[in-house]
Amino acid sequence: xxxxxxxxxxxxxxxxxxxxxxxxxxxxxxxxxxxxxxxxxxxxxxxxxxxxxxxxxxxxxxxxxxxxxxxxxxxxxxxxxxxxxxxxxxxxxxxxxxxxxxxxxxxxxxxxxxxxxxxxxxxxxxxxx
Amino acid sequence: xxxxxxxxxxxxxxxxxxxxxxxxxxxxxxxxxxxxxxxxxxxxxxxxxxxxxxxxxxxxxxxxxxxxxxxxxxxxxxxxxxxxxxxxxxxxxxxxxxxxxxxxxxxxxxxxxxxxxxxxxxxxxxxxxxxxxxxxxxxxxxxxxxxxxxxxxxxxxxxxxxxxxxxxxxxxxxxxxxxxxxxxxxxxxxxxxxxxxxxxxxxxxxxxxxxxxxxxxxxxxxxxxxxxxxxxxxxxxxxxxxxxxxxxxxxxxxxxxxxxxxxxxxxxxxxxxxxxxxxxxxxxxxxxxxxxxxxxxxxxxxxxxxxxxxxxxxxxxxxxxxxxxxxxxxxxxxxxxxxxxxxxxxxxxxxxxxxxxxxxxxxxxxxxxxxxxxxxxxxxxxxxxxxxxxxxxxxxxxxxxxxxxxxxxxxxxxxxxxxxxxxxxxxxxxxxxxxxxxxxxxxxxxxxxxxxxxxxxxxxxxxxxxxxxxxxxxxxxxxxxxxxxxxxxxxxxxxxxxxxxxxxxxxxxxxxxxxxxxxxxxxxxxxxxxxxxxxxxx
Numbered sequence: 145x146x147x148x149x150x151x152x153x154x155x156x157x158x159x160x161x162x163x164x165x166x167x168x169x170x171x172x173x174x175x176x177x178x179x180x181x182x183x184x185x186x187x188x189x190x191x192x193x194x195x196x197x198x199x200x201x202x203x204x205x206x207x208x209x210x211x212x213x214x215x216x217x218x219x220x221x222x223x224x225x226x227x228x229x230x231x232x233x234x235x236x237x238x239x240x241x242x243x244x245x246x247x248x249x250x251x252x253x254x255x256x257x258x259x260x261x262x263x264x265x266x267x268x269x270x271x272x273x
Numbered sequence: 274x275x276x277x278x279x280x281x282x283x284x285x286x287x288x289x290x291x292x293x294x295x296x297x298x299x300x301x302x303x304x305x306x307x308x309x310x311x312x313x314x315x316x317x318x319x320x321x322x323x324x325x326x327x328x329x330x331x332x333x334x335x336x337x338x339x340x341x342x343x344x345x346x347x348x349x350x351x352x353x354x355x356x357x358x359x360x361x362x363x364x365x366x367x368x369x370x371x372x373x374x375x376x377x378x379x380x381x382x383x384x385x386x387x388x389x390x391x392x393x394x395x396x397x398x399x400x401x402x403x404x405x406x407x408x409x410x411x412x413x414x415x416x417x418x419x420x421x422x423x424x425x426x427x428x429x430x431x432x433x434x435x436x437x438x439x440x441x442x443x444x445x446x447x448x449x450x451x452x453x454x455x456x457x458x459x460x461x462x463x464x465x466x467x468x469x470x471x472x473x474x475x476x477x478x479x480x481x482x483x484x485x486x487x488x489x490x491x492x493x494x495x496x497x498x499x500x501x502x503x504x505x506x507x508x509x510x511x512x513x514x515x516x517x518x519x520x521x522x523x524x525x526x527x528x529x530x531x532x533x534x535x536x537x538x539x540x541x542x543x544x545x546x547x548x549x550x551x552x553x554x555x556x557x558x559x560x561x562x563x564x565x566x567x568x569x570x571x572x573x574x575x576x577x578x579x580x581x582x583x584x585x586x587x588x589x590x591x592x593x594x595x596x597x598x599x600x601x602x603x604x605x606x607x608x609x610x611x612x613x614x615x616x617x618x619x620x621x622x623x624x625x626x627x628x629x630x631x632x633x634x635x636x637x638x639x640x641x642x643x644x645x646x647x648x649x650x651x652x653x654x655x656x657x658x659x660x661x662x663x664x665x666x667x668x669x670x671x672x673x674x675x676x677x678x679x680x681x682x683x684x685x686x687x688x689x690x691x692x693x694x695x696x697x698x699x700x701x702x703x704x705x706x707x708x709x710x711x712x713x714x715x716x717x718x719x720x721x722x723x724x725x726x727x728x729x730x731x732x733x734x735x736x737x738x739x740x741x742x743x744x745x746x747x748x749x750x751x752x753x754x755x756x757x758x759x760x761x762x763x764x765x766x767x768x769x770x771x772x773x774x775x776x777x778x779x780x781x782x783x784x785x786x787x788x789x790x791x792x793x794x795x796x797x798x799x800x801x802x803x804x805x806x807x808x809x810x811x
Contacts, residue, residue, distance in 0.1 A: 170439060175445050184457075189456070211453075222442075
């Protein structure tokens with residue numbers, strides 16, 4: 145039951161964060177979502193049997209190793225893609241359309257004017273296409 | 274022979290991955306990059322053709338990884354369906370890579386490596402018969418794609434790449450959850466061991482989660498919106514490459530899962546039918562309203578996915594055969610049309626229908642062939658595919674669907690005629706020359722697309738080009754309504770599209786052969802007992 149509740153809470157929090165503005169929140173949302181799915185796979189193997197299949201352990205009570213192998217692989221892949229997403233969050237800062245443009249611009253202080261100018265150029269360039 | 278090839282099946286994944294890895298340490302401009310890149314893609318094509326020949330008579334090649342007994346190991350399987358799609362995917366990769374070499378995009382860092390790793394992932398996804406392994410190979414396909422999007426971004430804009438990564442990560446997470454659920458219900462993720470498991474409602478729902486995730490990846494309505502945005506600002510050659518590989522691999526897996534797990538169960542196939550019909554109609558309608566060539570083609574692609582899925586939704590021998598023929602046709606023709614869009618954008622710096630006009634080169638021939646083929650006119654491959662699909666729908670009693678297919682084909686023809694009327698026909702205005710000049714300056718100085726070029730510099734460049742090209746042969750430059758002096762699309766950018774449209778003509782005339790191939794492939798989908806037997810090693 146606690147496993148099901150954890151999966152539910154993680155998935156709900158993940159979906160909530162993915163729907164927020166800002167790339168960092170979206171990335172954190174995906175981290176939670178992948179955790180939810182990893183727990184789901186562990187739960188899929190059954191958690192009642194948890195003995196080790198060696199050192200004289202009872203094999204009928206041995207834990208299912210396959211979901212653990214799945215989760216291990218999935219964690220590595222999710223980690224790699226999270227890194228890619230994090231890279232995309234910091235490069236090309238001016239075109240991040242997940243950010244609230246007006247809100248973040250006002251905090252930029254000195255750079256604000258230059259960026260606004262660059263933006264207008266960018267937009268006029270973009271219109272041509 | 275068969276035994277040796279079976280043993281070599283994992284090489285379709287291993288060899289491209291290994292070579293791609295080696296190319297990472299080869300210096301960027303070393304000729305080895307392109308030679309090894311092209312060589313391995315051609316070898317992959319050759320290998321795929323060998324597979325197709327060996328599986329033609331219904332043989333199923335299986336390799337159990339590490340020779341574990343069937344049902345425990347991860348199986349690699351090649352039957353006539355997967356071999357056929359592998360061949361076409363390899364053709365699209367070879368020709369897209371050739372375009373990248375011609376356009377100079379292959380000079381960007383690591384391109385050959387990334388394309389090879391992508392090809393390896395595609396090989397794995399098409400050959401594996403284990404759902405978790407499939408998830409891994411889809412990720413292997415996606416990671417180099419992110420790199421390609423990033424390195425070859427022509428607008429220096431990350432928004433589209435972010436969207437692409439986010440959508441795909443969401444779909445992959447969903448797919449993984451589906452695989453976990455299937456394991457929870459059935460205790461296995463081996464596709465052959467799941468044969469017929471769709472009768473059990475819990476398994477059916479778990480598998481439907483996987484199909485939902487694949488629908489996102491295949492850009493099926495209502496989750497198709499990301500495609501035009503993400504591919505729209507990638508390099509056009511990359512869009513062509515992805516169009517032949519990513520979405521089609523997802524559709525291939527939908528075919529496989531529907532046939533093995535659901536065995537064409539009526540209720541599920543009706544659901545797919547509804548979604549497919551909506552996809553093909555929505556794609557064609559949206560394409561009508563687009564004002565740039567690439568988004569227009571990308572929505573045609575969405576429409577095409579709907580056509581392909583109609584084949585599996587019918588789940589009659591004729592329907593599956595037609596769907597597979599359509600898939601082959603669509604991969605070839607869509608790549609051709611996107612490469613045509615690439616050549617135009619690369620030369621004139623814009624794909625807007627109202628800015629570029631009066632193109633009269635060999636590209637016109639390629640466009641006419643591909644466009645008519647996509648619309649489904651004889652004697653091109655599109656005619657064979659659409660004729661078979663309409664006949665199959667009518668034969669299965671789905672007269673409404675058959676009518677819809679014909680109406681949507683007319684809509685496609687209309688939007689392609691708009692491209693013809695605006696870009697290829699019509700008088701060339703001076704503006705086009707300025708655009709081309711700006712693009713040349715941008716490419717020379719390595720600037721992104723959005724950067725504004727000094728208008729004097731552009732005008733000088735345009736004048737220089739006009740002088741170089743001189744008046745057209747035998748015609749007085751003044752008063753000729755079809756005066757087309759000035760920048761032409763270089764032949765090297767046209768050849769890849771011409772080759773693909775040539776292939777479409779070939780597939781049209783050789784329609785009998787293509788239908789025969791697809792029939793072999795579909796008979797294995799209808800009766801999966803051979804597949805299951807081969808994979809389980811019984």
